[in-house]
Amino acid sequence: MSQEYEEFRKMLSFPVELRHEGRATFLSPILPSTREFAPTSLPAFFNPASKLSRDIAVLFLKAYFEDRKISICEPLAGIGVRSIRLILETGLIDHALVNDISKNAYELIKVNAKINNVEDKLEVSVLDANELLASRGRGKPRFDYVDVDPAGSPAKFMENSFRGCGKNSILGATATDLSALTGSKPLSCLRKYDSYVMKTPFFKEVAVRVLAGFMVRTAARIGLAAEPVFAFLKDYYTRVFVRVSPGIEDAKKLLRQVGWIAYCPRCFTIYTYKIGEESISCCPTCMKPISSSGPLWLGRLCREEIVYKMHRHAYANLELYREAAKLLEEILQEDTSIVGxxxxxxxxxxxxxxxxxxxxxxxxxxxxxxxxxxxxxxxxxxxxxxxxxxxxxxxxxxxxxx
Ligand SMILES: C[S@@+](CC[C@H](N)C(=O)[O-])C[C@H]1O[C@@H](n2cnc3c(N)ncnc32)[C@H](O)[C@@H]1O
Ligand SMILES: [Zn+2]
Missing domain, CATH: 3.30.56.70 (N2,N2-dimethylguanosine tRNA methyltransferase, C-terminal domain)
Incomplete structure (x- = not known):
């Protein structure tokens, strides 16, 4: 490690190494050489495999906010790479509140902010995410973008994450507990997301729709309309971005697009029914009982104009966003109005x-x-x-x- 970084290394109480991702240069805990390792076992969390998730956050903000200057909050930030990249690569961030409950992560976020010269825009805190987010709005400003990125389920942070969201803002949430969301563990899904999900051949889409539906319903509970505008699933995680605005009537309109999916494993028909519509418990073709998964989001998962802009930006900067460009191309080809x-x-x-x-x-x-x-x-x-x-x-x- 060069002399310049030696200075920073000495500020930390655990061994680190120098890394690069996107336009950021940063220190991370020394990663094991084996491909399979648990990032949660490190002195501070860092997962290089989540680069695509961070790339997509950059591209989404560029596409959605265009030239608007914004404030952001990353309540579960690990070592801060996501927020630092958002500052460096979008040029839109006036202020970022970057938080983690881990003292080691907090120390490393401060060092990484210094290395990337973003200290003037980046405020660091070491709090429980719920405590941080719940305090917003009571004399404390809300954010234009909140990025909830836990290891596992975002469910327990969801309501407070919405409390952190300002008018016409965006909430982006990650879930890595795919066994619950895809129907492998129906009771875990019921416990966390208040949805009962059965395994189907299109289980990955079900996972995204359960998370999206949970976000819509959680926002509605506190009088906010949260409309899904971009969503995807890749490898071990899913991400959903919703546009958030105050309004009970708008929240109710969105709830009309929440419902259930019934699947018949005999004739492979996918049935859907929304809140207020008659439920389907028997396949009309086979005349045999079928089970439903839900509640989940049945509306569009992506706004094409946003995906198009994200793709255009990725394509113009392929040296940074090659993998993201490929994923966005696949999503552009997909008819996201069809369920399943x-x-x-x-x-x-x-x-x-x-x-x-x-x-x-x-x-x-x-x-x-x-x-x-x-x-x-x-x-x-x-x-x-x-x-x-x-x-x-x-x-x-x-x-x-x-
Ligand atoms: C998946 S990592 C974050 C990765 C980061 N967003 C990124 O893109 O690199 C989740 C982080 O949440 C932190 N964390 C876990 N529980 C928390 C809580 N209740 N409040 C705040 N941070 C928490 C962990 O210490 C860990 O660093
Ligand atoms: Zn059937």
């Missing part, structure tokens, strides 16, 4: 036939006038509004052409 998707192998195993290529079936469905697209959730799957009867007919037709 069909992995070709799961359809093939239900029909007891061979699978067909997702790209080929999408083309054929479109030729016949049905909306259909790929999905970033699963490269082996397709989305469509066509019925399961049509999908079955299409599979058989395509196999007959082979």
């Amino acid at each position: 998707y069909y992995p070709v192998n799961s359809i093939a195993s239900i029909l007891k036939i061979s699978p067909v290529k997702p790209k080929a079936i999408i083309e054929e469905l479109r030729n016949r006038g049905y909306k259909s697209s790929t999905t970033h959730f699963d490269s082996t799957a397709f989305k469509t509004e066509a019925s399961s009867e049509v999908i079955k007919e299409m599979f058989l037709y395509m196999l007959s052409k082979k």
